[in-house]
Amino acid sequence: MAPPEAAAPATAGPEPATAPAVLEARGVSKRFPGVVALDDVSFTLRAGETHALVGENGAGKSTLIKVLTGVHRPDSGELLLAGRQMHFARPFEAQQAGISTIYQEVNLVPLMSVARNIFLGREPTSRLGLIDFARMHREAAGLLAGFGVRVDPRRPLHTLGVGTQQMVALARAVSVEARVVVMDEPTSSLEPREVETLFRVIGDLRRQNIAVLYVSHRMDELYRICDRVTVLRDGRHIHTGDLADIDRMQLVSMMLGREVTEVRRHGVTAFGDEGHDVARTPVLTATGLTRRHQLDAVGLELHAGEVLGLGGLLGSGRSETAKALAGALALDAGEITVAGRPMRRTTSARAIRAGISLLPEDRKAEGIVPGLSVRENIVLAAMPRLSRAGIVSRRRQDRIVDIFMKRLRIKASSPEQQVGELSGGNQQKVLLARWLCLEPKVLLLDEPTRGIDVGAKAEVQALIDELAQEGLAVLLISSDIEELVEGSDRIVVLRGGAVAGELTGDQVGESTLLQVLADHAPPAAADAADAVPGPGTEAAPHIPAGAPAGKEDPR
C-alpha cells in the first residue's frame, strides 16, 4: 500500500539555492567521555529552507542541535549566525538571538500552567510590571486554538499527554520572533492530524522566510516538507544536498552505511507478510474496564501468537487501556483474566508476575532511571529473579545484559554508562530490553518504535513479529498508522475511552482504519472501503471536528 503522503516536495517560498546562510557550523567537534558525538562536522542552514537532519540513533543529531543552540559547548570549531561568529553560553542567549528550539525531550516546566510555559521569559505585563494573567491566558488559548489544541491554558502542563505537550512546545517555539526554528523529532508523539497541523505551521514559517531544521526518523515526512538534507553517521558528516536528488533507498543506505541493494531487501516495514498462528483460547481477557472520564467499559481479548493493534486518536484511551491491563491504573470496575485466572486488585508487581509487561509511552517520566547504568536499567524489573537471597548477582546480570545489548544493538560506550547520556532511540531500546528479559506472556507496547531510527525500527518490528511467532500475545499501540496496519493481525479501535470498532482479517487496512478513526460508522459498513480509494486516502488526516481528537490525554 502506498503511503498516502507520497506527494511531491513542497516548492512554495523562496528559491533555497540562492538564499544566504543564516546558521552555520564549521568543523564542529564534541566529545563526551567514551564517545565522539560530533567529529569535525560542518553544516549550513539557508534562509527560508526546511532542512532535514537525519542519521541513526546516536549519530549525533541532537548533539549538533544542542551545540548550535548553546546547550553544549563545542570542543572545537565555530558557529556563525548570519555570517557573524557567536558563542552562546546558554540556550536563552540562542533564543534571544533568534534561534527557537523544540528539543527531543520536551523541555517545559511540568508544574507551571500551559500559558506560563508558552510565555516563559516574555510574559505580558500590566502597567505595574506584574504579569497580566488575563491577557496571557487569552493569548495562549488563541495561539493553541490555531494549532487545533483546545485545553485550558491554566492547567499545569504535566496533566497533559505527551502529544499535547509537544504541541505546546511547538506553540512556544513559533510564537517567539525567530529566524531559525529547530525541531528535534517533533512528530514522534503526534497523531496524524497534529502532524498535518505541524506541517501547515512549517509551511507558514517557510513563507515568512524562516529557516527550519528538522530531525525525524520518518522518511515520508522528510520528502514531504524538506528541501535539503544532511546525513550524519557516527558523529561524522556524510552528505548534504537537495532531497529531490536522492531517493529513499539512497538516503537510508547513507544513514546506515550499507549498500543500496542490501537496504532494498527490507520493505516499508519489517513485518512479515503472513499472519500468525493464533491460538483459540485467549491468554488475556478484559471486560468492562471502566474508570471515570477515561475508560468506558472497554473489553478485549489477547491471544497467544497474535499482534492486536489498538487504534485511536489522542485521548481515546489507548494508553489508559494498556496501563489498566498492566495493573498500573486503578479501575472503578472491570475484570481481567490471565490464562483463565482472574486477577484481583491488580498491581504492577502482580501483573508482571502473571506475565504481563508494559512498555510505557512516556520514556522519560515513566521509563528510564537516568542516573543508573544501562545494565541496571535493563535488569530493573528482573532484579529479584537475578538475585540470590536478596543479593544481586553481577554475573547473571551481565549475561542477560550482554544478550540484549547485542540483540537490540544498543549503542553505549559500555553497559556501565548512565542511561541519561544515551541518545533517545537507544534509551528506548534499553526499555524494550527491560521488558523482554522478563520473558513475558503478554507484551503491551505503547509506541515501541518512537524515536527509533529506520534500521532499529525494522529490527524492533521484526522482533515483534518474531515474538508473536514464538507465542507471545502482543498489544501494539502506535500513532504510525502504517506500522499499526502492517504489524497487527487485528485492530481494536477506541474512541472517547470506549471500543468503537474492530477490524479483523481483510478489514485490517489503512483506509478502513482511517475511516473508523474518523467516522462514527461501524466497521461493518466500511467493509469494502479498502478497495475504494475515494475519500479515504486524501481526506484522511482531516478528521471531523466532532471526533474527540485534540482533547488532552486525561491523566
Added chain:
Amino acid sequence: MTTQATVAPGRALSRLPGPAWFQEYGVYAAVAALLVFNAAFTEHFLTVDNLRTQLVQVAPVVIVALGMALVIGTEGVDLSVGSTMALAAALLPLYLGYGLVPALLVAVLAGAVVGAVNGTLVSVVGLQPIVATLALFVGGRGLALVVADGQLKQIANPDLLALGTGSFLGIPLVVLIAGALALAVAFLVHRTTFGRQVVAIGGNRPAAALAGLPVKRVLTGVYVLCGVFAALAGVLATARLTASDPSSLGNLMELSAITAVVVGGTPLSGGSVRVLGTVAGALLMQLLRATLVKHDLPDSTAQMAQAAIILAAVYVARERRSR
C-alpha cells in the same frame, strides 16, 4: 525535564577539575587538606588521643547520617532523627533493670516504630517527607520528655557504660560500631536488591512502580532503617554521656546528618547514595569544628565556615545536575 539553563564552562578546555570532580572527590580532598593543615599548624593534633576523641565524637553523627543518606537517596528527608535519639535515651533507664540487651532492644524497637510511622505517612498516605517527619520531630521529643518525666537520669549500668567507654584493640567500641554499620550500609546499597531498588525509586519513582518494584515496602523499610540507626545513635550517645538527657540529646542532629550527607556528595534529588562520602562528610564537619576551636575562634566563625562548606556542596551538586 532537563534544566537546559546552565552549562559547565568547557571541561575539555581546561584541565582544572570541574564540578563533577568536586562532587566525586571534593569531600575527601577537603578532609585530607584539613588533616595536612592541622598536622602543620595545630599543636597536639595528630596525637592518638586527639584522633580518638574526634572519632568518638563523630560516631553518633555518622550512624544517624547513614540512615539519612538512605532516606535522601529516595528523594526524602527525615527530620525526626534527633527526637528518635531522645526517645531511645528516655526509654533506656526504664528497662536497664532487665539488663543491657532488653533495654537496647526496646530502644531500637522504638526507633523502628518511629520509622514505620514516618514511612507509612510518606509511602501510603503520600505526605511530603518533610511534613510527615515534622510531626514526629515535634511529637517524638515531647513523648520522650513524658516517658522520662522531663528529667535527666544518671546511668549506673556498667554494661551500658562500657559500651560508651570501652575499646577493642585500642579502638573505641562506638567507632567500631559506626565503622561496621557504614560497611553494612555500603553493602546494602551496592549489592542487595533492596539497595538497588532504593536507588531506582529515588531516581524515577513512576518508572520503578511500573517496573513492579515494591515501592511502598522499600520506602517504609528505608524510614524504619533510619529510625533504628537514630535510636542506636541515641543509645551510644547516652552511654558516653553517662546520663539519659531527653531534653537536649540529639538537638539539631537532623541538620548535622543532612549536612554530612549533602557534603558527602549525595544529591538531595535522590537516585544515588554515597556511603563513604557520607562518612567523610561527617568527618569533615567534625574536623572543621575541632580545628576552629583549637585555634580559639568563636563558635560563630565555626558556624559560618560550616555554612560556606554546605553552600559549596550544594552549588557543586547543582552544577553537576544541570548538564
